[in-house]
Amino acid sequence: MNKMSETANRASDNVAELRTKAKDDQIAAFLEMRLLELSPGYAKVAIRLKPKYQNFHGVIFGGIIMALADQAFAYASNSLVYPSVASQFNTHFIAGAEVNDELTAECRVLKSGRRVGISEIAITNQNGKLIAKATGTTIPLAEPSC
Structure with missing residues (x-):
């Protein structure tokens, strides 16, 4: 098996493991x-x-929006080859959200390296309106042996 195949297999294994862990994620629950x-x-x-x-103030607490973004960030950044932890997280609130809104956070890893990972997260409501934008940086816990 070549190195590229090993990397793809490892990422697929990580996704499967994360799906299992998500079922018992206490903060998400x-x-x-x-x-x-x-x-x-x-x-x-x-x-x-x-x-x-x-x-x-009667408005949605920003920490809830950040928690949603962070949850997507954690899943996306740990779905690749290197398990990682956050070292930085930044959120820009763009529009307000209302009670009963369905918010969705979509995270895409922009870079996943041996020393640093960078991700971008968009939080939108059920109408596609951008509510917040976040970025996160991760540090790998360990480099897998190949």
Whole structure:
């Protein structure tokens, strides 16, 4: 088997493992997030916004939107060859979200290297309106032996 095939197989194994882990993900269950799609370097996660997600101003708490983005980021960045942890995460809030909105976070890994990974996350509502944009940087936990 060549190195490229080994890498593709490892990524496929990671996706399968993450799908299993997602079923027992406690923070996702607590916030009622759902993993919709997962493939190497890509994840899509959704949440229906509830009244309990409002802050004292009566608007959706930004941390809920960030948690959704972070969840997609975690799945996408760990679906490739190197398991990784976040070292940086940045969110730009672009538009407000409302109770009962269905938000979707789509994460795409832009770079996955031996020292750093870079991802971009778009959070949209059920009408396709851009609610927030996030970027994240990861550091691999270990380099797999090939």
